[in-house]
Amino acid sequence: MDKQIVFEDEQIRVIFLAGHSDELVLSFGDLITRAKGLSINAEKSLIKYDYNVIGIMPKEKSWFPLESIINMLSAIEPYLAQYKQIIGYGGSMGGYAVLKYAKLLRMTRAIAFVPQYSIDPQDVEDRRYAEFFDMSLHRDMRVAAEDVSATTEYVIVYDPYYANDREHYLKIKALIPNLLTLKLPFTGHEALSVLASSSLLNDFIRHDLDEQYFYAQMRAVKKNSKFYYRTVISQLMSRHSKALGLILKNNDLQLDAQYLDPTLKQLITRVMLSRRQVTEQDLQKLGIKVSLPQESRLQLQDQHAGFLIFNMISSKIESYSQDSIRLNDKYLIPLLVKSSGLVKVEINHERYLVAMNDRHVMKLFKEHDPLSLDMTPLVLKKHEHYYVISYKGLALSSDDHGVCHFIDTAADDSTHFILV
Structure with missing residues (x-):
């Protein structure tokens, strides 16, 4: 596996992973998948399909400052020049970078999961990331009309019921009229984790932008995703506890003891114990055993x-x-x-x-x-x-x-x- 660092500064590390694809994938890390050795965001899935990849990994929680990206551009220009198809991919902080730099990096397709429009408190009401805003790095950081390319295909995946991410999406949508939006309800900010699938990532990169096709593929991934069901339960439990009661009553579930993490077990049992009498059979269906x-x-x-x-x-x-x-x-x-x-x-x-x-x-x-x-x-x-x-x-x-x-x-x- 041929890997090499092609650019590095205080904010980012940029790694080229050689494959044999006709496409070049620009894979941006996020707050969790930050620079560590030669690791690249979504590396296993991208290697599986033998993609050529430039991994742009953040060293700090700094939202890929423009100065670093411009300095990087001269280093990766020889790679960009070799490919007609350049696909950007990332989630959250990485999703922001995909949208912000799609035009600058000549992306033919930009795939962003739960992206931010900006973390500048003057731009958005969302304060989740305000502590990371640094005026010296982030002046005019918001995704702007001049960042949008008319020749780029844009895809965003997000939860329309999650208010913090919805604010960012609506501001981005106003800039990109031909945006393909794929909704993943009741998953909060966890869309990328819910849809973790090598085949689905391959579809996002290569398949024609067909909304019905992508929803069908997403449903197939969700059906087999424990993380999806855990995420939905945690989002809905406090408001729709009766629904879980009906599911337990009408279905022969047999979850294993590791399916629900301790925090989610506590949430579920707390709501159920407060609002209805729990039977031992209910608990067994949820994989919860008790003396x-x-x-x-x-x-x-x-x-x-x-x-x-x-x-x-x-x-x-x-x-x-x-x-x-x-x-x-x-x-x-x-x-x-x-x-x-x-x-x-x-x-x-x-x-x-x-x-x-x-x-x-x-x-x-x-x-x-x-x-x-x-x-x-x-x-x-x-x-x-x-x-x-x-x-x-x-x-x-x-x-x-x-x-x-x-x-x-x-x-x-x-x-x-x-x-x-």
Whole structure:
């Protein structure tokens, strides 16, 4: 595999990967796929189809400053001159670069996933990337009419329901009338991850711009993408929890235990436990297994009238209403509370310590069993009018959604709990 660095400055590293294609692909990295050795964005997929590639990889979160691209252009001009078909490809920050420099780099096709129009706070309401804006690098950085080429085919993939990306898309669309827009609803800013597919990337580069064809290919990729379903669930769960209940009831799902990550498991079970009584069959369909405990009566109440429990499904301390605990008492275990001491729960007539590590991962340990080296028991401290749960120098805080996290001060009502 023939690779060589053809240009480098403080902002970007540019790598040529030799293949045997008639096309030259300009593959731009993003905030995640930044310069590392000779790696190129989407390298495995591009090598699979033996493309000639120039990988333009960012060293910093600096949105490919114009000065670096102009300096690069003289270095890659001999490569550009060899090809009639030059295809730009990138997502997010890389998608911005594809659109901004399509004309300058003589692209015949520009493929941008969830691109930005600009990160200048004067140009957009979106503040996700405002901290990376540097006037010395980014003066007049927005995609402008003079950047648009009449001979370039433009393709954008984005989620029309994701407000932050929609703002950028609408500003870009106003500049490119003949833009092919492919919508990927309810995926947020994750379109590139959802559609990660070598064959689909090959289609984006080589196939005629046929909207129906691309939607058919995207559906095929989504159908086999765990990431797609996880992303959609996380986007819709809080607003459409009933839909998941119907899916579980009407379909014989058998997801494996690794299908849903811990954060998504916590979101799903939290919504389901709050709004409906969960059955063990429902949890098994989602690949969630749980040991069933017995009821405990002692409860700590937060300032929002919720009660602290240990959630056997998410393995987190959380706060729920009394009705939710009553309906789901097999999974939501009240903390044992009498006086100052270690935080405990009782399961099947056996007591367990609640311990946590510095990554805020919680685990249960039998009362007399040794802890693993990285785990520290949570401590319950009884004050005159309230209790505080602490981990090292942090205090447990509960918000109005029942989500608990540790903060660096106990002088806050959200960290004060009363015994009911």
